Amino acid sequence: MRYLFIHPVFPGQFHRVMQQLAAQPGNEVVHLSRQSALEAVPGVRKLRFSVPEGATPTGHPYVHKLEEAVIQGQAVAHVAAELKRKGFVPDLIYGYAGWGQIMFIKDIYPNVPLVGYFEWFLNAYGSEYNFDPAYPLATEHQLYLRAANTPMLLDLQSCNHGITPTRWQQHQFPEEFRHKLTVLHDGVDTELFRPKPDAGLNLPGLSLPPGTPVVTYSTRGMEPFRGFPQFIRALAELQARCPNCHAVIVGTDNVYYSKTLPEGRTYKQELLEELAGRLDLSRIHFTGWLDTPYYLQVLQASCAHVYFTRPYVLSWSLMEAMAAGCLIIGSNTAPLQEVIHDGENGLLTDFFDHHALADRLEEALRQPERFRSLRENARQTVIQRYHLPKLLAAHVRLLEHWAAEPLHSAFHPEHSS
Structure with missing residues (x-):
């Protein structure tokens, strides 16, 4: 199987699942990012996209985030188009949602399943805003929040499926899209993070x-x-x-x-x-x-x-x-x-x-x-x-399912909600 991971920073949240997939014989794993926080992940080919110098938001402040996302998405699309021209067609694309990197990827690979990693949806009420009375949300900022969700909404519409780490995060997204989102945490290494009695x-x-x-x-x-x-x-x-x-x-x-x-x-x-x-x-x-x-x-x-x-x-x-x-x-x-x-x-x-x-x-x-x-x-x-081996196995199974099955199939893993 061929997998294309897309994240603004290598390796992002995809480190362990990429390493797991890359270790399987016959898999080819490519990661596309703008910058790196890690030198390498074994078996993963790193590619970079770059934003043109001087590409900064213009126009109305409410659409600055959308314009930034379009610039990012266009840069990714150019690299993906070159990959496709050279013969690389993935069986699955897994990308970080909401910041533009996967905004146009379906225009390059329309027949490839797209799974998005959905972390947060902005809401004026019920979450971080208008929570602390000392920091009330101004009306202008509230209007901005609605417009700022545009890149995330586009990704929700275009993806075939999504992953979000907790139920709380899932319920921040509009109800009409929640059926697309599997709740699946990245997991914690409980062998590393363990008690040590009487520790100094x-x-x-x-x-x-x-x-x-x-x-x-x-x-x-x-x-x-x-x-x-x-x-x-x-x-x-x-x-x-x-x-x-x-x-x-x-x-x-x-x-x-x-x-x-x-x-x-x-x-x-x-x-x-x-x-x-x-x-x-x-x-x-x-x-x-x-x-x-x-x-x-x-x-x-x-x-x-x-x-x-x-x-x-x-x-x-x-x-x-x-x-x-x-x-x-x-x-x-x-x-x-x-x-x-x-x-x-x-x-x-x-x-x-x-x-x-x-x-x-x-x-x-x-x-x-x-x-x-x-x-x-x-x-x-x-x-x-949140045991890492259990959740990592579920993560791999979900991606393998979407890589192997037709686009119209549905997936209902144990960890969906």
């Missing part, structure tokens, strides 16, 4: 012995979208109550999803200034990005792991922390409610109430044995629902 922490520049009461928090960016203000304010209260506790914060102080602050300031700066005199910075350790072995150490040393988010895409880091046996203290928002049942495999608290978060953290540090079963249940949840 030995990072470059930081060493904490076993038994140290450690609160952990990891994020792409320290910003309101992921509840960083609530966490740091709760930490100020917790430090006053638990003078021996330490906090390890993994990630950057960049802003990815939230409103940017003036003059290049960060939310970390704002909050440290707000809480000056109330935080003991000698017990707060900002690690920046960590390689996986160091990050795993952080999770294994954690007494309580905080994961807060607005109603948005659920971070894979949550499931990794659960697999590592962390006690999760999370926000009572819809994405977490799909995975965490309060008092069974973790603890949930109001997103906006940092006092309640401080209370839960204090309980976790003072009574660790009380929550042992929640840690164990968290790991079992991941093993049962």
